[in-house]
Amino acid sequence: MTRTREPESKSKTSSPSSSSTGMKLIVPLQGVVQGRGGILLGSLIPCALFYFFQLYLKKRRRSNDKHPSSNPPSPSSSFPELPRTPSRSNLSSRGSLTGVRLSRLATTISDDDSAYYVGLNRASRDPYHKLTNPDGIIQLGLSDNTLSLDLIGDWMRKWGSGGDDGLSINGIATYQAFDGVDELKLALSDFMHQVMGGSVHFDTSNMVLTAGATPAIEILSFCLADHGNAFLVPTPYYPGFDRDVKWRPGVDLIPVHCRSADNFNLSMTALEQAYSQARKRGVKVRGILVSNPSNPVGNMLTQDMLYNLIDFAEDKNIHLIVDEVFAGSTYGSEKFVSVAEILESDSEYIDNRRIHIIYGLSKDLALAGFRVGVIYSFNKNVLATARKLCRFSSISAPTQRLVTSMLSDKKFIQDYFETNRNRMRQVHHEFVDALSKIGIKCAKSSGGMFCWADMSGLIKPYSEKGELELWEKFMSIAKINITPGSACHCIEPGWFRICFTTMSLDEIPLVIERIRRVVEVCKFSS
Amino acid sequence: MGLKIEQQQHQQPCVELSKIAISNTHGEDSPYFAGWKVYDENPYDEFTNPSGVIQMGLAENQVSFDLLEKYIEEHKETKGALETNFKENALFQDYHGLKSFRSAMASFMGEIRGNRAKFDPDRIVLTAGATAANELLTFILANPGDALLVPTPYYPGFDRDLRWRTGVNIVPIHCDSSNNFQITEQALESAYKDAESMSYRVRGILITNPSNPLGITIQRSVLELLLNFVTKKNIHLVSDEIYSGSAFSSSEFVSVAEVLESRNYKNSAERVHIVYSLSKDLGLPGFRVGTIYSYNDRVVTTARRMSSFTLISSQTQNLLASMLSNKSFTKSYIKINRERLNKRYEMIIEGLKSAGIECLKGNAGLFCWMNLSPLLKDKTSRESELVLWNAILHEVKLNISPGSSCHCLEPGWFRVCFANMSENTLKIALERICKFMERIKSQQ
Numbered sequence: 006m007t008r009t010r011e012p013e014s015k016s017k018t019s020s021p022s023s024s025s026t027g028m029k030l031i032v033p034l035q036g037v038v039q040g041r042g043g044i045l046l047g048s049l050i051p052c053a054l055f056y057f058f059q060l061y062l063k064k065r066r067r068s069n070d071k072h073p074s075s076n077p078p079s080p081s082s083s084f085p086e087l088p089r090t091p092s093r094s095n096l097s098s099r100g101s102l103t104g105v106r107l108s109r110l111a112t113t114i115s116d117d118d119s120a121y122y123v124g125l126n127r128a129s130r131d132p133y134h135k136l137t138n139p140d141g142i143i144q145l146g147l148s149d150n151t152l153s154l155d156l157i158g159d160w161m162r163k164w165g166s167g168g169d170d171g172l173s174i175n176g177i178a179t180y181q182a183f184d185g186v187d188e189l190k191l192a193l194s195d196f197m198h199q200v201m202g203g204s205v206h207f208d209t210s211n212m213v214l215t216a217g218a219t220p221a222i223e224i225l226s227f228c229l230a231d232h233g234n235a236f237l238v239p240t241p242y243y244p245g246f247d248r249d250v251k252w253r254p255g256v257d258l259i260p261v262h263c264r265s266a267d268n269f270n271l272s273m274t275a276l277e278q279a280y281s282q283a284r285k286r287g288v289k290v291r292g293i294l295v296s297n298p299s300n301p302v303g304n305m306l307t308q309d310m311l312y313n314l315i316d317f318a319e320d321k322n323i324h325l326i327v328d329e330v331f332a333g334s335t336y337g338s339e340k341f342v343s344v345a346e347i348l349e350s351d352s353e354y355i356d357n358r359r360i361h362i363i364y365g366l367s368k369d370l371a372l373a374g375f376r377v378g379v380i381y382s383f384n385k386n387v388l389a390t391a392r393k394l395c396r397f398s399s400i401s402a403p404t405q406r407l408v409t410s411m412l413s414d415k416k417f418i419q420d421y422f423e424t425n426r427n428r429m430r431q432v433h434h435e436f437v438d439a440l441s442k443i444g445i446k447c448a449k450s451s452g453g454m455f456c457w458a459d460m461s462g463l464i465k466p467y468s469e470k471g472e473l474e475l476w477e478k479f480m481s482i483a484k485i486n487i488t489p490g491s492a493c494h495c496i497e498p499g500w501f502r503i504c505f506t507t508m509s510l511d512e513i514p515l516v517i518e519r520i521r522r523v524v525e526v527c528k529f530s531s
Numbered sequence: 532m533g534l535k536i537e538q539q540q541h542q543q544p545c546v547e548l549s550k551i552a553i554s555n556t557h558g559e560d561s562p563y564f565a566g567w568k569v570y571d572e573n574p575y576d577e578f579t580n581p582s583g584v585i586q587m588g589l590a591e592n593q594v595s596f597d598l599l600e601k602y603i604e605e606h607k608e609t610k611g612a613l614e615t616n617f618k619e620n621a622l623f624q625d626y627h628g629l630k631s632f633r634s635a636m637a638s639f640m641g642e643i644r645g646n647r648a649k650f651d652p653d654r655i656v657l658t659a660g661a662t663a664a665n666e667l668l669t670f671i672l673a674n675p676g677d678a679l680l681v682p683t684p685y686y687p688g689f690d691r692d693l694r695w696r697t698g699v700n701i702v703p704i705h706c707d708s709s710n711n712f713q714i715t716e717q718a719l720e721s722a723y724k725d726a727e728s729m730s731y732r733v734r735g736i737l738i739t740n741p742s743n744p745l746g747i748t749i750q751r752s753v754l755e756l757l758l759n760f761v762t763k764k765n766i767h768l769v770s771d772e773i774y775s776g777s778a779f780s781s782s783e784f785v786s787v788a789e790v791l792e793s794r795n796y797k798n799s800a801e802r803v804h805i806v807y808s809l810s811k812d813l814g815l816p817g818f819r820v821g822t823i824y825s826y827n828d829r830v831v832t833t834a835r836r837m838s839s840f841t842l843i844s845s846q847t848q849n850l851l852a853s854m855l856s857n858k859s860f861t862k863s864y865i866k867i868n869r870e871r872l873n874k875r876y877e878m879i880i881e882g883l884k885s886a887g888i889e890c891l892k893g894n895a896g897l898f899c900w901m902n903l904s905p906l907l908k909d910k911t912s913r914e915s916e917l918v919l920w921n922a923i924l925h926e927v928k929l930n931i932s933p934g935s936s937c938h939c940l941e942p943g944w945f946r947v948c949f950a951n952m953s954e955n956t957l958k959i960a961l962e963r964i965c966k967f968m969e970r971i972k973s974q975q
Binding site for chain 2: 104105106107108109113114115117139173174176177179180181190216219220227228229230231234248250252253284291313322323324356358367374375376384386390393394399400402403407
């Protein structure tokens with residue numbers, strides 16, 4: 006069943022669908038006005054109706070949650086609103102009336118009110134703490150992994166300050182290569198080799214390092230597509246893609262809907278359909294963007310599926326971007342297959358210049374604050390451009406040094422991975438089990454930091470509206486922040502992403518109890 | 532000149548890249564960058580390569596590095612900075628940045644201005660370097676196809692930072708040596724008209740104060756002029772003050788923040804934004820620490836969100852927070868740094884003078900603005916300047932930056948950096964210039 010959705014953004018891309026709505030009204034109306042005034046009325050009336058429809062939509066949009074959106078903040082972050090400084094109370098009325106203008110992009114950004122960001126914001130304002138704020142909001146909307154941070158903390162205590170030599174800024178104060186120092190590239194290449202199953206060799210000359218995976222995706226978007234072009238992306242997808250691909254590169258994301266009947270696995274038929282529909286609308290599709298393991302569902306692409314995607318990209322002569330940031334965060338029985346592995350084994354038959362991988366240390370090594378991301382590409386021209394663009398998003402030199410040191414400690418990395426994998430497996434198993442005991446089933450997943458939970462039975466009406474009402478109940482009654490499927494562009498209402506890696510085993514009962522409260526409320530009111 | 536697409540072995544046509552990927556708006560084909568390549572291939576080293584190219588085209592500050600090292604050695608709590616609150620540090624990717632670090636930056640920026648202006652930590656947006664800050668502001672203040680007015684000569688990197696991904700145009704405000712390259716009202720009006728005649732909508736003015744490449748601070752009267760102009764036209768003013776701590780004397784640098792404060796923020800401070808960074812004053816370009824300071828709430832909020840693409844590592848923020856909040860350290864550092872830069876400046880000016888070369892009278896920055904126009908075969912020709920530049924690069928083996936790459940209208944001016952090398956190396960560079968000038972004189 007398709008959902009009723011409001012147009013998400015005020016960007017230009019919403020206009021094609023609006024004009025087609027207009028056309029649908031004109032035809033039947035022509036019959037009405039064929040008497041007097043004919044063509045004039047026949048065009049005026051639908052235009053008027055169309056105008057009022059747009060006005061209605063605008064009003065609905067404005068009456069939506071007006072909280073300023075915020076990117077994933079940590080619990081200790083400050084409230085985003087700014088106190089006015091006293092000296093500004095003397096502003097002349099001229100300034101406030103005519104007001105200096107900002108760009109269209111700035112307006113789009115400030116109007117972004119996705120539930121994903123709103124939820125993170127609200128949770129950060131009233132964060133749960135076992136002792137100091139036991140009634141606070143539990144953050145389950147942020148895919149961070151605190152399960153094994155103690156191990157990293159231990160390492161930092163021993164080695165984080167440069168060991169016996171102390172902290173030195175020698176050699177790291179001056180300008181470094183913007184795309185990352187060689188030592189770190191080498192260390193990352195080794196690390197990725199380990200993470201991706203030990204069978205792929207990553208060449209440092211194919212790497213461009215960036216301050217996190219977020220700019221890596223943006224930079225690739227700038228390299229591979231022009232403003233107004235599009236990428237195909239399977240839904241549901243990570244809400245951040247909307248920001249990374251659309252905001253500044255101006256590349257659109259065309260959803261390829263996946264369904265629960267397929268466990269949200271991508272169907273090639275759906276992909277073909279989405280591609281041809283886009284072509285018919287005159288939209289130039291430049292690539293496919295997938296995440297593997299997938300965020301938010303947590304399923305993985307099989308080897309067959311990867312081959313299909315590569316073939317598809319070859320056939321249409323477009324790019325394939327695979328975001329593999331969760332490659333090392335798997336807990337299921339399925340083995341993770343990186344697209345790099347396929348390229349390595351079939352290098353003669355595949356044109357690897359259209360395939361690009363995104364990686365980073367925010368998930369697998371829980372170092373989101375350090376901002377370490379990787380663009381891995383075989384395309385020399387993409388690499389050359391990305392190298393120039395990453396000057397806007399370079400990794401801080403002391404951090405490069407620290408991370409190189411950590412990654413080079415092979416024993417530590419191995420320990421971390423084993424321990425982390427076990428802990429994730431345990432928490433995932435317990436949590437999914439506990440959820441099913443209160444009647445909530447999750448999609449089958451083997452990677453990532455979240456469960457994709459089916460709460461469609463609890464929503465009324467069966468629509469995005471119903472889903473957002475349930476989300477509000479979770480926020481205000483259960484005091485937990487989880488991500489509604491609509492924020493991930495899921496076509497089936499009622500699915501929610503719940504991150505489990507910020508919970509310890511003994512916190513699970515507390516979370517389940519809170520969820521159960523909402524389940525009871527929904528059952529009672531139905 | 533675009534990037535050549537490789538010939539491929541398959542029958543299939545090669546997959547296309549974007550227009551941005553194949554354009555040359557990155558500006559890296561200019562002599563500014565070409566000179567660096569020559570240096571990279573044959574870099575001077577006192578012992579291993581004494582006849583190599585001396586890099587005088589990179590505005591990096593190495594004169595006060597020892598002060599930083601000493602601080603870190605003496606303050607072991609910097610060591611501990613990582614260990615405390617580690618959990619929050621490692622995960623902390625909030626685009627607000629650490630409050631302690633923002634407060635430290637606000638305090639440091641105030642200190643540089645002799646506390647004649649106060650900065651509110653909540654108006655500070657952190658970016659990975661001033662490069663990102665300038666680009667980010669451009670995305671926020673202007674639409675593709677609009678224009679920013681920038682006084683010439685200007686930092687060559689602006690062509691890339693302000694235009695490449697943003698699609699915004701730069702229209703020059705021409706300044707010349709008749710009045711020491713100061714901005715005049717006529718020049719402003721003229722630039723505005725130029726933009727209009729090209730059907731560009733002007734969204735703001737971007738100045739660098741102290742100026743790169745001129746090495747001089749902008750006079751208070753000019754700042755007042757600029758503020759009046761942007762108010763009249765209802766546009767923005769971006770003041771890139773990354774060299775504010777490199778003015779040789781604190782009293783000679785006037786920040787636009789001070790002018791606003793003295794005006795009681797009347798006539799809408801909302802159009803003013805300041806860019807700062809630790810790359811020049813603190814000599815830490817590798818750390819990638821930049822800020823946008825805006826008096827406009829919407830700009831602050833929007834810039835914060837956009838800074839997701841250019842966050843500063845939490846480790847770095849932690850590392851620097853206590854150092855920059857340490858008032859006795861920052862006061863002393865700023866004072867000593869200014870003195871050392873002044874000394875270097877005088878050394879190079881003297882050296883050039885004895886070689887018969889005049890420079891613009893500078894009072895700030897990591898470089899001087901040298902006038903070699905008397906040497907040009909054709910004083911009005913840019914080609915003449917490039918011929919001279921090539922000779923200096925390949926024969927004298929000095930990489931200096933030609934004024935044309937800074938969009939200077941008058942040929943013959945060159946930017947020469949003096950703070951990115953030891954005193955010895957500077958002496959050698961000056962000796963080479965002397966010999967070069969003697970050769971030229973004897974040829975005439």
